[in-house]
Amino acid sequence: MQKTIAIIGAGLIGRSWAMVYARIGHEVALYDAFPEALDKSMLLLDDNLADLEANGLIDGASAVRSRIHRADTLEAALEGASWVQENALERLEVKRDLFTRMDAIAPPATIIASSTSAIPCHEITDGMAGAARMLVAHPANPPYLLPIVELSGADTTSAETLAGARTFLENAGMAVISINKPVKGFVLNRLQVALLTEAFKLIEDGVVSGADLDKTLKHGLGLRWSFMGPMETIDLNAPGGIRDYLERFGPAFEEIAREQTEFRPWTSEKYARLEQDRRTVMPASGLAERTTWRDRRLMALTRHKMDAAKEIGE
């Protein structure tokens, strides 16, 4: 069923959401407080959609493009919208101001979702008249290539809003997870930080180079995780399942876990050293081209996963 969607904030995240919703048939209004940012975003859409079509991920870039409309005011963007996706700056006061204004404009049935990666829902929505229809729908970057969405509400978010949001996002082809308690950084970034913290230590201590560490994921750990995740991986890695696995490896793993409780500050000196390590693998001048490569690889991987799910199951 076709809906009208408002995207507020037209950077990479907003532009990506516009494609996510338009490619399954919704009409999308894209708005940004900075008209130049909006101009740029509308132009970039053509490249992104052409890439998606070339990789067999959408039929007809022009049809998708025709459903994405430029909105020049917040009011125009929200007109008739059943879903609003906010992607403004990651600053609490900016988001609260925007949510207050949107709450006054949008019809009562409209769901208002923030893409924030760090601010708990209640901090944004506390005290607002329409708090029941507000929630956080945090995507990965960029949402048109990575389907994961972390959904979380405040205590004031209604069960109806949470259920409606899940259905809406799943119908849009996203993989939705529920964050059931307020937690810093939600789940995706907490898992990423846990792994990065250990990665940084191993590189800084000279145990392994950054290039070799990346190999460990791309030719090892990351392969199974890319279609199963870590829990199913260990469940299938011992004949008796996860408990059997943990009984075998738990004692050794617990010793490692104990070593990993050491805290090391995240300093600019650390960042400089890590950058130096990366630049031995790839010069800064190669970043832009490699980002295009990454997106192509992601699209090919998405295509592969769709085919494999059809042939082998999921």
Added chain:
Amino acid sequence: MQKTIAIIGAGLIGRSWAMVYARIGHEVALYDAFPEALDKSMLLLDDNLADLEANGLIDGASAVRSRIHRADTLEAALEGASWVQENALERLEVKRDLFTRMDAIAPPATIIASSTSAIPCHEITDGMAGAARMLVAHPANPPYLLPIVELSGADTTSAETLAGARTFLENAGMAVISINKPVKGFVLNRLQVALLTEAFKLIEDGVVSGADLDKTLKHGLGLRWSFMGPMETIDLNAPGGIRDYLERFGPAFEEIAREQTEFRPWTSEKYARLEQDRRTVMPASGLAERTTWRDRRLMALTRHKMDAAKEIGE
């Protein structure tokens, strides 16, 4: 150049190594101290090789099979071998006994590698006459589907042995990383433990279900890691590269990292709870079938990565 390889220990790891070496043309002798284990392993080879052929990962299962020979004694297995891959029980005294015997039998130029996942090289080889030609080559499970190998020596391992081992394994199609200092669990398992520790906490605290946590990897984090690894991922996730990324997200990530220093024991109660969570997703009766599914998905992913590397680059 065809070589003769000895595989000592014919469980899943040993059998996998036999296929890795035979599929690129080496002659392989497979030995196990338990004749029944060896019988079983020789039979299972046929199924595994048929699967590899069906997935386009080898040409001619029967030709590969014909290069894998049953050896009835340790002496017979090591005859003429230029590389020995040991895959016995993960017990120090078993490995030291075996290495001492192999050191006496094998010609001086033979490299002797252990597949151990946990025992530092020097603990196995200390005091042995041929310590210079001994090292650890730790694969992921199973090595015929996951190319990563963690290479590490003791202080007594010669530079020639390390360099020769790397060349040999890379020629066999493996992705070799160097572990430059002795560290518990090497790199792959340390990274896995760091992520699992946080995953277990999030599930136990009711923040997220195990099923949703797996989704976070398979529809998010794991996708980029499966062809780039975590360091390149963050290097490409901000316009100015890794340093730019860390300056943007470092303050928030440091707060998360500080929370993650809490240690929780790995207890059988924890294992029981985690098993209970997994069994809501899949009954124990489904494990065997799902393991076959996993291997097929891994083979299809390997095929995809070979194609993508050819078309888009690597």
